[in-house]
Structure formats: C-alpha cells, structure tokens
Amino acid sequence: MAKKKTEKIVYGVIWFVTYLVVFMVGYIIFDIVIKGLPAISWGFLTQMPAKSGSQGGILPAIVGTFYLVIGTVAIALPLGIASAIYLNEYSKPSTFTRMIRLGISTLAGVPSIVFGLFGMGLFVLALGFGKSILAGSLTLACMVLPTIIVASEEALKAVPDSMREGSLALGATKWQTIYKNVLPYALPGMLTGSILGIGRAAGETAPIIFTVAATLLPRLPRSIFDQVMALPYHLYMLATQMPNQTTIKPMQYGTAFVLLVIVLGVDVVAIIFRSRLRRKNKW
Amino acid sequence: MQKWKEKAVKLGLLGASSTSILIVLLIFFYLIKEALPFALDPGLSSLSGSLWAPTSMLKESFGILPLLTGSLLVTAMATIIAIPVGVIAAIYISEIARPAEREVLKPFIELLAALPSVVIGFFGLVVFVPLVKSVFGLSTGLTALTGALLLALMAIPTIISISEDAISSVPSSYKQASLALGASKLETIFKITVPAALSGIVASITLGIGRVIGETMAVLMVTGNAAVVTMNPLTSVRTMTATIAAEMGEVAFGSHHYRALFWVALILLGITFALNILAQKALSKYKLG
Amino acid sequence: MVMIGNQTPPQIDEPEIEIDVQNLDFYYGKHQALHDICMSVPKGMVTALIGPSGCGKSTFLRTLNRMNDIIGGTRVEGKIVIQSKDIYAPNIDVVMLRKRVGMVFQKPNPFPKSIFENVAYGPRIHGIKNRAQLQEIVERSLVRAAIWDEVKDRLHISGLELSGGQQQRLCIARALAVDPDILLMDEPASALDPRSTQRIEDLIAELRGDYTIVIVTHNMQQAARVSDYTAFFYEGHLIEFGKTERIFTKPNNKQTEDYITGRFG
Ligand SMILES: Nc1ncnc2c1ncn2[C@@H]1O[C@H](COP(=O)(O)OP(=O)(O)O)[C@@H](O)[C@H]1O
Ligand SMILES: [Mg+2]
Secondary structure, three states: OOOHHEEEHHHHHHHHHHOOOOHHHHHHHHHHHHHHHHHHHHHHHHOOHHHHHOOEEOOOHHHHHHHHHHHHHHHHHHHHHHHHHHHHHHHOOOOOHHHHHHHHHHHHHHHHHHHHHHHHHHHHOOOOOOOOOOHHHHHHHHHHHHHHHHHHHHHOOOOOOHHHHHHOOOOOHHHHHHHHHHHHHHHHHHHHHHHHHHHHHHOOOOOOOOOOOOOOOOOOOOOOOOOOOOOOHHHHHHHHHOOOOOOOOHHHHHHHHHHHHHHHHHHHHHHHHHHHHHOOOOO | HHHHHHHHHHHHHHHHHHHHHHHHHHHHHHHHHHHHHHHHHHHHHHHOOOOOOOOOOOOOEEOOOHHHHHHHHHHHHHEEEHHHHHHHHHHHHHHOOOOOHHHHHHHHHHHHHHHHHHHHHHHHHHHHHHHHHHHOOOOEEEEEEEEHHHHHHHHHHHHHHHHHHHHHOOOOOHHHHHHHHOOHHHHHHHHHHHHOOOOHHHHHHHHHHHHHHHOOHHHHHOOOOOOOOOOOOOOEEHHHHHHHHOOOOOOOOOOOOHHHHHHEEEEEEEHEEEEHHHHHHHHHHHHHO | OOOOOOOOOOOOOOOOEEEEEEEEEEEEEOOEEEEEEEEEEEEOEEEEEEEOOOOOOOHHHOOOHHHHHHHHOOOEEEEEEEEOOOOOOOOHHHHHHHHHEEEEEOOOOOOOEEHHHHHHHHHHHHOOHHHHHHHHHHHHHHHHHOOHHHHOOOOOOEEEHOHHHHHHHHHHHHHHHOOOOOEEEEEOOOOHHHHHHHHHHHHHHHOOOOEEEEEEOHHHHHHHHHHHEEEEEOOOEEEEEEEHHHHHHHOOOHHHHHHHHOOOO
16 A cells, blocks of 8 residues: 555656646746737837837847848758768768768757857958858858758658669669659658758857847848848847846847747748658658 | 769769868867967966956956856756656656657657747746745846756756657567566556666767757856856856857957867867767667667 | 589570570679579570579679669679670660669569659650650550559559559559560569469569560469579579479479478578
8 A cells, every 4th residue: 555655656746747847848938928929019020129129129130030041041951961962872881971970960069159159260250251141141051051961861861772773773873863763752851850950040149149140230231241130149138238127028028939939930840841741651 | 965964963962062071170170270379378277277367457367167167067957957857757758648648748848949048048037037036035046056947948858858769669578578577557667667768868868968068048148157166056157158158259369368268169069079979879779779 | 512503594496595694703792692603594584583592583683784783892793695785894874774674673662653653754764755655655564564454543643552562563564664675573572462472473474475584582383383494593503594394393403402392491
C-alpha cells in the first residue's frame, strides 16, 4: 500500500513538472498576444516611428527585417543547396569530406554573437561595407548556411538510391537523374529545413546589432549599403534603452507581437509543408 | 553537347561547395587572425587577471575571469534547473502521456525553442525581473539568477525534444521484459527505460548547455552586466556573450580591446566546439544502441 | 576447390550471340567478386543466372550495363562485347549503352510520379517532347508489359499506389519505353506473391524473342520454367553454362548437380 502511495506522488510530481513547462510556454505566448494585440493598428504597422520610437509605428523595422530575410535567402539558399548537392551526390566519401562536415556542424553550433563579431570585423570594418543591409545579410547568411547545408543533405539522403539507379539504368545522365528524379523529391524537405533556419535568422538580434541595425531611422532604405531598423533590435532598444518604460509598454508588446507572428508564421508554414510531404512520399 | 552540360553543372556545384567551405574556414581563420596579435602585445597573461576594465582611463585591463565566472555561474544554475525539468517532462511525454496528449505536448513545447531570444529576454524583463526583485527583496531584479531562469527556459525544449526521441526509441521488448517480471510501470521507467536512453539524454543535455552558453540577448537584458567575480546568484553578473554584445559597438578597429573581444569569441567557439563533439559522440552511441 | 569452368555454349544450331563476355574479372576495391568469366549470351533468348547468394550474379548482371560504375572503387578487367562493341572501351557512351540495355531491379522502384510519367520518363530523357508521341509510347509499353488493362483508366495516379506485382510490371514497361534490345532482370519476382510471380513469368515468356533477356533468380523452378540457357555461378566463378534443359537434366559438373538438386546453396 505504501508503495502505491509513493507511486501516486511520483506520478503527481512528473505531471506537475511537465505542465509547469507547458504553462510557461503558454504564459509567454498568451502574455505577448494579449498585451500585443491591442497595440496593433494599421497606423502601427504602416507609420514611421516618432519621438525616438516611443510613439508612431514600426514600418521601417518590418521593412528592414523583410529586406534582411530576402538578402539572407538570396545569398545562403542557392549556395547551401548547391553545396549540399555536390557533397551528397558528387563528392566521394573521404577524410576530407568528413572534415568538411565536422567544420559545418561545428559552425552550426557557434553562438550567434560570434557571427556578429565576425561580421562586424570582416564585412563592416575590413571590407568597408559599413553597417549595411549587405553586411547584415552576409553575416546572417554565414550563420544559416550550415543549417541549410545540413538540412539539404538530409533531404537528399532521404531519397532512396533506387531512384537514382532506376533513372541511370534508363540511360539518364547523372545531372538529368539528380535534376529530374532526386531534386523534385528532396526539394520540399530541403526548403522546410532551410525555412526553419531562416525563420530563426529573422528573429536574431546579436548578429545584426553591429552589422546593420539602426537604432532609429525613420525612413525606408534606398540601397543595400543603407542601414535599416530591424524588429528584434527595435524590441531590444525599446525594452532596454528607453527611459519612460511604463508609457511605451504597448509599443514594446506590439513589436514583440509582430516579431512573434513573423517568426512563428514562417515556422508554421514550414511545418505544414513538411507534414504534407510526409504523407505524400512513402517509398 | 550533353557532356559539356554535365561538366559545367558539376563545375558549378563544385564552385558553390568550395565557396561554402571557404566561408567556414574564413570564419575560423578570421577570428584567429583578429585575436592573434593580442598574444604578442599586451600578451596572453593579461587575459588571466580578475579585472575586466577594457576602457579604463588609468590602465586598461583585460582579465576575463569575471566573464568566465559570469558565464559559468549562469550556465551552471540554468543547467541545474533545466536537467531535471527537461528529463522529467521528456519521460512524461514519452512514457506516461496518452497518444493524443503527446501529439500536442511535444510541438507545443518545441514552440519555445522557436521564440526569438530577444522576445524571451523581453518577457524576462517584464515578468521575471520584478518577480526576483520582490521575492528576494532586492534593490534590482537584474541578477544572475534571473538570467539563469531564462536560460533554463531556453534549454528545456532542447533537452525535452532530444531526450524524448531517445526514450521513445528504447525497444518496447526491454520494457515488456521488465513488466513481465512484475516491475511496476514507474520502476520500469527509472530502472530500464531511462538508463537505456542515457546516451541520448546526455546528448540532449550537452546540446542544451551549448545553447545556454552561447545565448546572448536574454542574458544581456536581465543580468545587469556587472563584470565582477562572484558566485552569488543574487548579484549582477556579465557573461562572455553579453560582453561582446555590449562592447563591440564602441571598440576601435584593431585596438587591444577589439582583439580581446575576439579572444572571448575564440573561447566561446572552443567551448561550443567541445560540447558539439561530445554531443555527436553521445548521439552516435544511442543511434547505434 | 572450385573448378573454373569455361564451357563453350552448345554448338548445335549455333544461335546468334548478343553479349559476348571474355575473361571478365571484377573487383570491389581489393575484393575480387568475379573471376575470369567467359560467356556468350544468345540473342532473343532468356538466359537465367543461378547460384547461391553472394556468388556474384547481381555483380555480373550489373557489369552488362555498367551500373557498377556508380559504386566507388570498382574495377573491371577483360571484355564485354555487345552488338560488336566493347562496352568498356574509352569512347563508349554509357548513356547510349544503358538505352540499349534496360534493367529491372529486385525491389520494384517506381518513381513517385504518375504512372504516365513513370513510363514517359525514359523517352523524355532521350529528347522526345511531342505529347502524342509520348502517349503512344506509354500505351505501347504498358500493353507490352501486360499492365495496360489494369491501369488505362488511371494513368495519372502515382505509381506507388499500385500493388507490388503491378509496380514491377510498371518498371518493366518503363524499361521497355526506351526501346532496348536487352533486358536485365535481377530477381524481379523475389519480392512478390505467387500470383504476381506467375504474371511476371508469363510476361517474360511473352517478351522472349523480341528481347534478349538475362534474368537472375534464386528459384530453380523459375529458371527451369522461363529460360532457354542457364549459367551457374559459384563464389565468383562461372561453373557451368548451357541449355537449360541440359543443365537441369545432365549437368556436367558435380557442383551444379548438387546445387540444382538442392544439396547445398
Ligand atoms: N557494393 C559492394 N561493395 C563491396 N562488395 C560488394 C558490393 N556488392 C556486392 N559485393 C560483394 O560481391 C559478392 C557478390 O555479390 P552479389 O553480386 O550481390 O551476389 P548475388 O547477387 O549472387 O547474391 C559478395 O561477396 C558481396 O559481398
Ligand atoms: Mg543479388
């Protein structure tokens, strides 16, 4: 009987701990949605910030984040996917390719602030791009490149070799085989993994603080050498660098809400994409 | 014609992958290159001090000890909180929860990992900071403990997600054998299932620590950022990551301070590299087992 | 000890030779998987390769359309002459070779595309774009592979939705669509139920004459039923080769006899 009782208590504790975590997740999201939603208005989304950001809208931060994502995708996606194709389909397994994979997976675990420091040193200062969309996108691209390569390689590995053999046996060349009978099946998986990585990049602050982010720049960028505001940095700035914390709460929550919607929205798209795909390809 | 196209495509792909490899190498080499001159002037020994005052008017000082202890303190506390919580929740999701419950719980908790760290930092600022302040009766809630709480929150989804995979991939024949011997479900979980999944759990913890030690924004926003050597969780500390974030904007290109920050980055890189290798080792073990 | 046998094919009524294998050695890295194989595969007939698992049947089959090229570290010595061309000569276009020499795999491997696209894949690769022409090829190939009646109303559904036996016939149709002269089949029925196996065997009988077929099988009855010639492999050596009828009734070699009577293998 005593044993039964302790078991009950242990079950209770396990349940409590799990739902404590669930509660915390729910609380964070609920808090930001409940307090952020009322701050959202057409004006908030489409106006320039005013009074050093304590009033007005966040348009340039939304646009800035959008440009950074586009820049990052434009640089990292083709490079990452092409690299994965070469590594997985053309290169022969060797010590050299093992070293490359080790380097790539190490880079995937490097703290984002280290990329920020690297980007500032190389792109902003040494190459003289200055704080700019170009420098920021390059920095973020370096950060997501390993994620894209790893995800793409996994998607390629998931395509059974019998697809390659079947096509080659019909007299297709190697590239025809890859292009017509491997990539079409791997692409959704590649994109899902890549989108998840890019979504993360969109929410990153540390790599952009000193490579592109402007504290307050109430105009839209004109070229890739312009600085821009960005949502994550704008939230950081509103939360830590402003004197009148209580009056700008709605601004903070509104910004946090928009950032959350963008980042989670990207993830949800990727996840729906993936579950669709899982149902489709059963070799 | 066709032959040419094949060659061109292969060459293009080779070019792309070489570029990627160059970028990887470039990052490592550039960090080393920028850090290296510091070893000659003022010398590596100046990193070992316990005073971090890189912009002092009297005498600049680059002792990274307070930054190391700052990172260590927050990381250790976060890990201590995150391990039991994460592993227990993983056990619940994998072994106890009903199937439908499980389908909902895991992705919901993984949402936490998708939240930008600045959002978590902001949440910490508006919720945890006042909480810590009032509970402990402090003059400020910007403490190491506050940072550790947030970091634990960020490590927990990693630990849960990977531990859950490891626990649920323990063959059910093990469990059935144990149950058939008259062991209760709980005994089976703690004596058979969890030990069998141990290397996967270790990997999850290692990756969780990697995430914690490299985290920047959340700690920058809630730990107060005082560079002092302390092991008191209720005081303000400054981590390595926060130091880089807070100072790199003001440094002069090529100055001692600039190079000292690259040393901090290199140390971070070394730590995450080691953790990554450890996690890979543990992971490959559980995938084989 | 294994006897290395180089029987010349029977001289009676001298069939036309389609594939002439001369002193073929094959290596996976350092491991030699085929030893000095000499064999003349007659045109328009069905040749069965039999032998215990791991004796090199698949390896041999895959040297005939150079599918082993895609495995790293492999090496070929000797000659394989198909339609009077050495297929391992440096100026040979592997793409053209594989167009002439089709292949069907052990495990059915339809592409996750529609039935139509599966069959049209090869012709498209070889430059046929005209829709009507493709349609004509697809229908002809599916008819030839004895699956047209089962799928003609649902050419748009995925090849993966078919049953295992249907999938394998789809793969045969896909191979036929590029109009090969030779068809290589590696245990094409081993993953199938008896009924589907029967249909594949019927199909092979149907295709006999128009195509030179080389089929690997571990099923002795199947070899006896479908083939005109049989080659017995053992540990990488070709032990005996000849008319199926003779091999199964009066094998020259003791090992062959032991194997076909089920005393080892
Ligand atoms: N890809 C490969 N790499 C190395 N060795 C192989 C490979 N494929 C087959 N082998 C070896 O070659 C020999 C012949 O194999 P295989 O041709 O598949 O035999 P069978 O089809 O008669 O069962 C075996 O010893 C096998 O282990
Ligand atoms: Mg075989």
